Each structure stands twice: as structure tokens, then as C-alpha cells.
Amino acid sequence: MRNDMSSSVPPADKPLDGSLSPVQRPLTIMLVAGEASGDQLGGRLMAAIKRKADNVRFIGVGGPRMTGEGMTSLFSMNEMSVMGLAEIVPHIPRLLRRIGETAALALRERPDVVVTIDAPDFSFRVGKKLAGQGIPLVHYVAPSVWAWRPGRARKIAKFLDHLLALLPFEPPYFEKEGLSTTFIGHSAVEERHGGDAVRFRARHGLQATQKVISILPGSRHSEVTRLLPVFADVVSRLHQNHPDYVFVVPTVSKVEQAVQQAVATWPAKAIVVTSDQDRHDAFSASHAALAASGTVSLELGIVGVPHIIGYRLSAASAWIARRLLKVDTVTIINLVLGRKLVPEYLQEECRPDRLYQAMTAIIADGAQRDAQKAGFDEATTLLGFGQTPPSDKAASVVLELALAGRG
Numbered sequence: 001m002r003n004d005m006s007s008s009v010p011p012a013d014k015p016l017d018g019s020l021s022p023v024q025r026p027l028t029i030m031l032v033a034g035e036a037s038g039d040q041l042g043g044r045l046m047a048a049i050k051r052k053a054d055n056v057r058f059i060g061v062g063g064p065r066m067t068g069e070g071m072t073s074l075f076s077m078n079e080m081s082v083m084g085l086a087e088i089v090p091h092i093p094r095l096l097r098r099i100g101e102t103a104a105l106a107l108r109e110r111p112d113v114v115v116t117i118d119a120p121d122f123s124f125r126v127g128k129k130l131a132g133q134g135i136p137l138v139h140y141v142a143p144s145v146w147a148w149r150p151g152r153a154r155k156i157a158k159f160l161d162h163l164l165a166l167l168p169f170e171p172p173y174f175e176k177e178g179l180s181t182t183f184i185g186h187s188a189v190e191e192r193h194g195g196d197a198v199r200f201r202a203r204h205g206l207q208a209t210q211k212v213i214s215i216l217p218g219s220r221h222s223e224v225t226r227l228l229p230v231f232a233d234v235v236s237r238l239h240q241n242h243p244d245y246v247f248v249v250p251t252v253s254k255v256e257q258a259v260q261q262a263v264a265t266w267p268a269k270a271i272v273v274t275s276d277q278d279r280h281d282a283f284s285a286s287h288a289a290l291a292a293s294g295t296v297s298l299e300l301g302i303v304g305v306p307h308i309i310g311y312r313l314s315a316a317s318a319w320i321a322r323r324l325l326k327v328d329t330v331t332i333i334n335l336v337l338g339r340k341l342v343p344e345y346l347q348e349e350c351r352p353d354r355l356y357q358a359m360t361a362i363i364a365d366g367a368q369r370d371a372q373k374a375g376f377d378e379a380t381t382l383l384g385f386g387q388t389p390p391s392d393k394a395a396s397v398v399l400e401l402a403l404a405g406r407g
Contacts, residue, residue: 026057027402030111031066032102032126033077034119036219036252037295039063041140041391042117044187046070048395059109061102064253065276074105078254095122103129112402115140124156131159136401140164140394142181145173153177162401164394167336168382184393185384186332188298195277195284195303204246204271206285211363212246213238214282214289214305215270216296217259219252223292226312228262231290233352234359239268246271248286250279288363290355297342298332298383301376306362306369308343310350333379341375 029049033042043065049056050069058070063077079098103126106114114130116123118141127137142165145153150173156163157179164184165171171181201208215235217227235247247270251259256274263270273282280303283289289300289307300307309331329335331342343358345351361368384390 026055027053027399028057028059028109028111029398029402030106030109030114031058031060031062031071031117032114032119032123033060033062033066033117034122035077036063036254038117038119038141039065039077041187042066042115043069044190044391045115045117045140045394045398048389048391049399052392052395053399059105059111060114074102096125098122099125099129102126106130106135107133111135112405113138113398115398117141120152124159127156127159134405136161136405138162138164138398138401141166142170142174146170153179162397164397166383166390167332169336182393182397184397185387185390186298187390187394188295188302189380189383189385190389190391195280195282197281197285200278200281200285203281206246210244210246211242211287212248212282212285213359213363214286214291214300214307215247215249216289216291217249217251218292218294219255221255221258222314224251224255224258224262226314227292227310227350228259230310230312230350230352230355232262232266234290234355235266235268235270237352237356238359238363239266243268248273248282250274250282288359290359293330293344293346295332298379301333301342301372302380302385304373304376306372308345308355308358308362310345310355312347312350332383333375336379336382337375341372341379 031042031046033039039062042062046058046066046069060071061074061077062071067073075098079094099122113136115138116126120143123139127139130137137160139156139160142163143152153174154177157174157177160179163174163179163181165181166184166186168183171183174181206212215231217224217231238245245268247268249259249263249270249272251272251274253274256272260272263272273279283300283303283305286305289305291297291300291307291309293309293311297307297309329340329344330346331344333342334340345354345358362372
């Protein structure tokens with residue numbers, strides 16, 4: 001850890017006493033998010049901070065969720081949304097320019113704390129530029145050093161003041177390097193009961209007996225390009241044998257057009273939704289799901305939707321990943337439980353025939369559905385469901401660091 005500012009941070013669920021609004025000027029908090037999942041985390045964190053403190057000003061980089069909470073983004077968050085080592089290369093000049101602009105904003109505005117959210121290729125470069133400038137640095141979402149590149153723990157401990165971890169087994173990896181780390185739980189557990197299946201069916205004219213199947217090809221253009229043709233083949237096979245199934249494709253605005261164009265050619269009834277509420281309603285109405293790897297698996301597990309994972313990287317990124325990964329699963333639920341509850345079909349295994357067989361098994365009532373549902377309850381408890389909301393814990397840490405810097 002580069003200084004001792006984080007030594008004053010109390011347990012994250014400790015209540016903060018008195019008004020947190022400074023007398024001299026608004027408390028200025030800078031947040032930087034680089035993709036849709038980070039925007040969700042940032043938005044929840046901002047809302048929690050506003051519940052705990054008055055007279056707060058937000059600056060930085062974010063998406064619609066964060067701008068909706070009161071931030072004017074320095075530039076479009078979508079510019080940073082690239083995936084995989086091979087995919088990043090063509091975007092390096094622009095990313096380097098945006099890194100410089102983001103660091104310059106912090107140095108110009110002198111916020112009371114900077115919170116970078118996930119997107120380590122961007123976030124850590126910003127953090128390094130701000131090291132030694134007297135601005136507390138917090139990173140939200142611990143890098144997966146338990147999966148690959150364990151040396152990152154020592155490197156980030158040199159410039160970060162505090163790390164917020166989503167998974168319960170992560171803090172020791174960083175604390176042994178001197179970086180103060182708080183397990184706050186996964187923010188997805190905060191929205192466990194956020195969907196309404198009846199509302200979703202009524203809005204789209206669906207019968208109560210019709211099975212709804214969610215198809216989730218990812219939130220990045222590269223993911224949609226690789227996965228949606230494969231997933232579409234699975235949809236066609238399911239539709240051929242079960243023409244009454246309805247397919248819903250929750251997506252995000254930046255890839256909505258590509259998804260809409262692809263779905264228009266499907267033989268089955270398909271509904272594309274983009275808003276947070278529609279997404280949650282769709283999940284609540286879903287009988288099963290086929291999803292890309294990522295946080296969405298946990299979101300599905302939180303509402304008890306049996307699902308399988310299909311994923312493909314570019315050939316170059318996959319070659320690199322195979323040589324660096326130290327775990328045999330990429331799904332959060334599997335990692336937390338220590339067993340492969342959710343089936344994964346990665347790279348060459350991500351084929352329509354394999355995915356169709358697996359989907360058929362989890363759609364049918366039986367042992368696989370029962371096992372997944374029981375496992376979901378176990379995993380979400382480990383990830384903080386029923387405890388102090390993760391965003392509230394994160395807000396407590398961020399505010400204590402911000403106020404500590406004011407003396």
C-alpha cells in the first residue's frame with residue numbers, strides 16, 4: 001500500500017456518524033467505469049453515497065446508470081469497452097489518450113477520492129499516473145489474481161490505497177502484499193427481488209403456460225459477433241421441437257442494433273429488451289437461459305433461473321488465456337461454490353449441438369434443475385445476500401477515505 005490513509009477505514013458496515021457534507025466545499029468523488037457492468041456498480045455506489053452524505057459532487061467517466069445518478073461523463077464509456085488481449089491492440093492509441101485525459105481531470109479537479117471500477121487495463125494505468133499525488137485511490141472489483149497473473153497483487157499494492165473485493169476468498173491475496181482490502185459482497189445480490197414475471201408476460205401478451213427462455217450473448221460487440229450466430233442455431237433447434245417457446249434477449253444499448261438485426265431473422269418469437277427493469281422482469285419470467293460468461297450468470301442465479309454458459313474468445317486471446325489461467329472454471333457461482341454447478345461450453349466446446357443438448361436437460365424438470373436452484377441459494381448467501389448491501393459497504397469505505405484526506 002503506498003500510504004497509510006486506508007488504515008483509518010472501519011469495517012464497511014459500520015454506521016457513519018453525523019453529517020458527512022463538508023463545510024468548505026462539496027465532497028468531490030471521482031469514479032471511472034469502463035463497461036456496462038462497471039456502470040451498474042458505479043450507479044449503485046453513487047446512490048449509496050448520496051444516501052449517506054449530503055453535498056456530494058461526482059465527476060469522472062461512466063455510462064447511463066452513473067449519469068442518471070448525477071455524473072457528467074468526461075467521454076463515452078463505450079470507448080473503453082474492449083475484451084481480450086488481441087482485441088485491445090487496435091485501440092491502444094485512443095485508450096492511451098483517454099487514460100491521460102482521465103488522469104488530467106483528477107489532477108485538475110483534485111477530488112477527495114478516486115474510485116476506479118473494474119476495467120483493469122484502463123483503471124490501473126490511470127491509478128499509476130495519480131500515484132503520489134495525494135489523492136486517495138480505491139479500486140472496485142479485485143483483479144482475478146487467483147485465476148491468472150498473481151503478480152498483479154504486488155504491483156497494484158504500490159499505488160492503490162484500498163481495494164473492494166466482490167468474492168469472499170479474495171482479500172488474503174492482496175492483504176499479504178500490504179494492500180488493505182474489504183470484501184463487500186457482489187452487488188448483484190442487491191436486486192434479487194427486482195423483477196416481475198407477471199408484468200413481463202402481460203406487457204408482451206404471453207400466456208402463463210408459455211416457457212420463456214433468455215438468450216444472453218454478451219454486452220460487447222465482439223461477444224455478440226462471435227456468440228449470437230451460435231446461440232441462434234440453438235434457438236432454431238429449440239423452436240423446431242417446441243414452437244410455443246418464447247425467447248427474450250436482454251441486451252444493452254450499444255449493441256442493441258446488432259442484436260435486433262440478428263434476431264429479426266429468427267424463426268421463433270423473440271423479444272429484445274434493454275432497460276434494467278425489463279431485464280429483471282425477463283429474468284423473473286424465464287424458465288431457463290443460455291448466457292455468455294460474466295456477471296449475468298450470477299444475476300440469473302440470484303433469481304433462480306437454471307442456465308448454461310457458452311463463450312468464445314478470439315483465437316489469439318484464447319491461446320494466451322489457456323497458458324495463463326490457473327482455474328478450471330470461469331463462472332462466478334462455480335468459483336464461489338468450489339464445484340461446477342453451472343455447465344460451461346468454452347471455445348471449441350461452444351457448439352450448437354452441445355449447447356442444445358445441455359439446454360434441453362435444464363429446461364426439463366428434474367435433477368439438474370433442482371441441483372442448480374439449491375446451489376444458487378448457497379452461492380448467493382456466500383456472496384452477501386441478506387446482509388448489509390454491498391453498495392452500502394462500498395460507500396462507507398469510499399466516504400471514510402474521502403473524509404480522512406480532509407483531516
